[in-house]
Amino acid sequence: MRGMDARTRIDTVAAEARRLGDSRISDLVSAKPARSREFALRVGPLYANFARQRYDRQALDAVFAAFEAAGGTQALNALFDGAQVNPTEARPALHTALRSDLSSSDVARNAHAQACDARAAMRRVVEQLHSSGVTDVVSVGIGGSDLGPRLAVDALAEAGASPVRVHFLSNVDGHAAKRVLAGLDPARTAVLLISKSFGTQETLLNGRILREWLGDGARLYAISANVERAAKEFSIPPERILPMWDWVGGRYSLWSAVGLPIALAIGMDGFEQLLDGAAEMDAHVLRTPMRENLAAWHAATAIFNRNGLGFGAHAVLPYDERLRLLPNYLQQLVMESLGKSVQVDGSPVAGDTVPVWWGGAGTDTQHSFFQALHQGTEPVPCDLIGVVQPSHGHEVNHRALLSNLFAQAEAFANGQASDDPHRSYAGNRPSTMLLLDALTPHAFGALLALYEHSVYLQGVFWGINPFDQFGVELGKQLASTLLPVLEGRDEAHDNVTRELIAQVGARS
Numbered sequence: 001m002r003g004m005d006a007r008t009r010i011d012t013v014a015a016e017a018r019r020l021g022d023s024r025i026s027d028l029v030s031a032k033p034a035r036s037r038e039f040a041l042r043v044g045p046l047y048a049n050f051a052r053q054r055y056d057r058q059a060l061d062a063v064f065a066a067f068e069a070a071g072g073t074q075a076l077n078a079l080f081d082g083a084q085v086n087p088t089e090a091r092p093a094l095h096t097a098l099r100s101d102l103s104s105s106d107v108a109r110n111a112h113a114q115a116c117d118a119r120a121a122m123r124r125v126v127e128q129l130h131s132s133g134v135t136d137v138v139s140v141g142i143g144g145s146d147l148g149p150r151l152a153v154d155a156l157a158e159a160g161a162s163p164v165r166v167h168f169l170s171n172v173d174g175h176a177a178k179r180v181l182a183g184l185d186p187a188r189t190a191v192l193l194i195s196k197s198f199g200t201q202e203t204l205l206n207g208r209i210l211r212e213w214l215g216d217g218a219r220l221y222a223i224s225a226n227v228e229r230a231a232k233e234f235s236i237p238p239e240r241i242l243p244m245w246d247w248v249g250g251r252y253s254l255w256s257a258v259g260l261p262i263a264l265a266i267g268m269d270g271f272e273q274l275l276d277g278a279a280e281m282d283a284h285v286l287r288t289p290m291r292e293n294l295a296a297w298h299a300a301t302a303i304f305n306r307n308g309l310g311f312g313a314h315a316v317l318p319y320d321e322r323l324r325l326l327p328n329y330l331q332q333l334v335m336e337s338l339g340k341s342v343q344v345d346g347s348p349v350a351g352d353t354v355p356v357w358w359g360g361a362g363t364d365t366q367h368s369f370f371q372a373l374h375q376g377t378e379p380v381p382c383d384l385i386g387v388v389q390p391s392h393g394h395e396v397n398h399r400a401l402l403s404n405l406f407a408q409a410e411a412f413a414n415g416q417a418s419d420d421p422h423r424s425y426a427g428n429r430p431s432t433m434l435l436l437d438a439l440t441p442h443a444f445g446a447l448l449a450l451y452e453h454s455v456y457l458q459g460v461f462w463g464i465n466p467f468d469q470f471g472v473e474l475g476k477q478l479a480s481t482l483l484p485v486l487e488g489r490d491e492a493h494d495n496v497t498r499e500l501i502a503q504v505g506a507r508s
């Protein structure tokens with residue numbers, strides 16, 4: 001098994017899916033009643049049930065063996081130790097060092113020490129802003145410098161609990177700035193410019209709008225790995241710039257000072273609980289054999305559904321309004337990490353990699369796209385996510401919410417036969433159920449860390465680098481060449497683009 005290449009790993013998974021043939025989820029469950037318990041794991045506040053997937057123990061074990069053959073355990077150690085797991089950019093990816101101290105390597109220890117210093121600086125900024133009379137904070141950033149903090153604030157902030165309201169501005173579309181600024185008072189607003197590179201067009205342009213709008217630069221802060229550029233272009237003094245590092249990927253950065261909007265919204269203690277939850281998942285993932293390892297189960301499920309069953313989409317369906325932005329966040333985490341067609345050595349991948357990830361919050365989405373999930377021609381495997389204890393007192397609603405969550409999972413798996421083909425449900429549609437005890441910062445941190453580690457293990461299985469994102473560069477380069485065309489200073493080189501820009505000229 002050892003040294004098995006990616007092609008063989010994928011073939012192994014496909015062979016297991018073929019062996020299982022048309023096995024139905026309902027048959028797998030009824031043949032082995034213990035499956036509903038045995039295909040479930042708990043890590044702290046997070047429970048996961050995989051009984052309604054279309055594999056059996058033998059298939060799962062084959063995927064775990066393939067993970068091991070791909071060097072999964074060593075790869076996890078390499079990640080935590082700060083080895084160069086991002087070889088195309090010659091960097092480690094030490095997001096784990098931002099929240100846990102599980103490796104004794106010098107690189108990881110040094111990173112953890114820097115993270116602790118940055119956290120102390122964050123605490124000072126939070127105290128300063130909470131006691132400054134500032135009522136609103138606008139966080140300007142995009143991608144990994146926006147989606148994680150935006151999700152966490154939406155999920156965890158209780159209205160009125162913080163002295164400041166936190167707003168987010170990401171899109172280069174000026175309507176976004178117009179909307180965010182409407183109703184805000186520049187004299188009582190602070191602005192955070194968050195950009196690892198400080199070279200991102202959207203953030204620089206929005207940052208300039210905000211700096212001008214603020215008038216007084218005294219309430220302008222930056223979080224960046226490019227301190228010089230932040231200081232130079234926006235004249236922000238060093239004490240108002242918090243660090244980032246090239247050893248943290250943007251989409252893995254909410255645990256760093258990039259999470260300042262979170263700390264402002266839920267308090268620094270809440271932010272540290274978030275880190276503790278992620279650290280609990282880190283310890284579990286690093287120390288637990290594949291067969292009991294929640295991230296390995298989650299990754300194996302994704303691999304089986306993609307390479308075994310050939311499904312091209314995956315839905316994230318949180319049954320909690322507070323997690324409505326989770327699909328947006330996971331789209332970047334998963335698709336920017338795993339949307340690759342070449343292996344680390346540059347050779348083509350051996351089979352399909354990431355499917356399309358999408359989704360939305362239940363029960364709203366039941367009334368929009370669930371029709372396709374139940375009766376569309378291709379099953380869409382999904383993660384259904386529920387929260388056991390709500391933080392509201394509307395118990396009847398909460399029971400209704402949970403009844404819908406469990407009902408959908410049952411309907412996906414079991415379907416329902418009918419003589420009328422229009423009213424027939426094929427079922428046999430795989431789903432994983434994730435249940436959080438409550439949506440605390442700790443549980444939320446554990447959930448996000450689970451996804452990060454699952455993504456990493458999927459990358460290891462496919463032999464790809466989950467930490468680069470060169471695919472986003474071409475569009476950025478072309479946009480920069482088309483800017484002078486839109487300003488009438490150059491000609492477009494592509495015929496269709498030239499025609500489109502002529503339309504803009506004629507109508508504006």
Ligand SMILES: O=P(O)(O)OC[C@H]1O[C@](O)(CO)[C@@H](O)[C@@H]1O
Pocket residue numbers: 142143144145194195196197198199200203250251336469472
């Ligand atoms: O934090 P920065 O450097 O502004 O980058 C923002 C985002 O842009 C990307 O590079 C993709 O365009 C993401 O990976 C990153 O999170």
